[in-house]
Amino acid sequence: MKVYLDNSATTALDKEVLEQMIPYFTDTFGNPSSLHNYGRKALKAVDESREIIAKCIGAKANEIYFTSGGSESDNWALKGVVKASKQKKKHIITSCIEHPAIMDTLAYLEEKENVSVTYLPVDKGGRVNVKDIEDSITDDTILVSVMFANNEMGAIQPIAEIGKICKEEGILFHTDAVQAMDSQNIDVNELNIDLLSMSAHKFHGPKGIGVLYIRSGVKIDRLIHGGHQERRMRAGTTDTPLIVGMAKALEIAVRDRAENNARISSLRDDFVKRVLDEIPFVYLNGGMEHRLPNNANLSFAYIEGESILINLDLAGVAVSSGSACSSGSLEPSHVILALGVKEELAHSSIRFSLGKDTTQEEMDYTFDVLKASVERLRQMSPLFNMEKGTGSYV
Amino acid sequence: MYNDKVLEAFANPKNVGEMENADGIGTIGNASCGDIMRIYIKVENNVIVDAKFKTFGCAAAIATASTATDMIIGKTIEEALTIKNADVVAFLGGLPPQKIHCSVLAEEAIQAAVEDYRSKQK
Numbered sequence: 001m002k003v004y005l006d007n008s009a010t011t012a013l014d015k016e017v018l019e020q021m022i023p024y025f026t027d028t029f030g031n032p033s034s035l036h037n038y039g040r041k042a043l044k045a046v047d048e049s050r051e052i053i054a055k056c057i058g059a060k061a062n063e064i065y066f067t068s069g070g071s072e073s074d075n076w077a078l079k080g081v082v083k084a085s086k087q088k089k090k091h092i093i094t095s096c097i098e099h100p101a102i103m104d105t106l107a108y109l110e111e112k113e114n115v116s117v118t119y120l121p122v123d124k125g126g127r128v129n130v131k132d133i134e135d136s137i138t139d140d141t142i143l144v145s146v147m148f149a150n151n152e153m154g155a156i157q158p159i160a161e162i163g164k165i166c167k168e169e170g171i172l173f174h175t176d177a178v179q180a181m182d183s184q185n186i187d188v189n190e191l192n193i194d195l196l197s198m199s200a201h202k203f204h205g206p207k208g209i210g211v212l213y214i215r216s217g218v219k220i221d222r223l224i225h226g227g228h229q230e231r232r233m234r235a236g237t238t239d240t241p242l243i244v245g246m247a248k249a250l251e252i253a254v255r256d257r258a259e260n261n262a263r264i265s266s267l268r269d270d271f272v273k274r275v276l277d278e279i280p281f282v283y284l285n286g287g288m289e290h291r292l293p294n295n296a297n298l299s300f301a302y303i304e305g306e307s308i309l310i311n312l313d314l315a316g317v318a319v320s321s322g323s324a325c326s327s328g329s330l331e332p333s334h335v336i337l338a339l340g341v342k343e344e345l346a347h348s349s350i351r352f353s354l355g356k357d358t359t360q361e362e363m364d365y366t367f368d369v370l371k372a373s374v375e376r377l378r379q380m381s382p383l384f385n386m387e388k389g390t391g392s393y394v
Numbered sequence: 395m396y397n398d399k400v401l402e403a404f405a406n407p408k409n410v411g412e413m414e415n416a417d418g419i420g421t422i423g424n425a426s427c428g429d430i431m432r433i434y435i436k437v438e439n440n441v442i443v444d445a446k447f448k449t450f451g452c453a454a455a456i457a458t459a460s461t462a463t464d465m466i467i468g469k470t471i472e473e474a475l476t477i478k479n480a481d482v483v484a485f486l487g488g489l490p491p492q493k494i495h496c497s498v499l500a501e502e503a504i505q506a507a508v509e510d511y512r513s514k515q516k
Contacts (some may be wrong), residue, residue, distance in 0.1 A: 152427035269434065302450065307404070307452050307455075310401070310404060381449070382432045382449065383430065
């Protein structure tokens, strides 16, 4: 059996989406910037797609800017706001669990643009404390950037509360909503979001296309210079098939959201409960209350995450791990460590991210394969005593 | 990223386990770094007649421990000490660059086990 439980890494393109895209590769291939009939037909599809996406987040169509994906959207939001700010001293507030597209960009801005950054901690459940944000705001604060939901352990952040504070203080609020678009209802006006990043391939759309929502009136510089596309804000030939695919995928995600969330979270809850009940020395990373419905992140004591991942893969189950070994660095996941999890347990973390196609049968199979893998690897571990059935890190 | 030989060694490792009355035990690494390799050796007339391992680590760490223990069985102590991490990597048909350190752990664990054996002989 093959089981794909890495939907937070990427999702399968929806067949309905693919069908919608195909004519725009071959028939309606014109450049939407061209004045002739070929171009006008493509432009119509782009305009309609922009409308659909705007409607899905309560925005206006002219606030939707197409990008190459989540990383570009994040880069643009941060660099663009810093470059456009006339303030002498520039301060940004963020969380310590952001995606590398935020973390690495902020490190760059600290080094090259003399921006000061406050990285807020998270609690055991993986959420920032709203009070910490209030306390960190200074006269120099130009932007707060906090992700909507975390990619590794699924913690949904207090976005409405953060948006409210930012609005009161007159500070721009950006959120990386790449992991949240599939399952969370988002209205940028209700939540007071000024900038929002998304990526189509996380909700069964195509790879290579994303959006940066920019509220009208927000001062932001361009990231990509060149042609006049995207109202002169983002150069590059408009990619009609990808845009059409993204809009269709988001439309389907919103349409089926409530139903999918209920089914997926029920599968996830049963799986987590069974693993915690039936496999000893397993720990849940993050809390259950404010969590993406498809995410389970568990640490399996005394064995290392990458070896679990490969063992599951040999049995046909695809997951991801926060161990150093799987990332190619020496440090385990900064997100899992931020929860207060010890290094040795962070090395043992596995993320299961379910999707709309996940079935009960697949989860049952995954459980069986997981239980056997954990036992096999513990037999090999110098930290675990099989006879006594206990382990120790000393 | 792993080749079939590495995956095979990980899926069906040889010489897994502890050894009662081992003549030498070498342990390298620690849990907070995500890697621990422990190699046990049994020595008769200066020849390693048996070797076992236990590993907390990634698939490459387990594969290299299996290979390294296999390579030293039947070798003299002096011959075992000439086994370098590159030999283990070559036997496995290559490892991803970020996994080379696993093979270094294997080499060091062999050396530590031999050192432990020698210190007990004095």
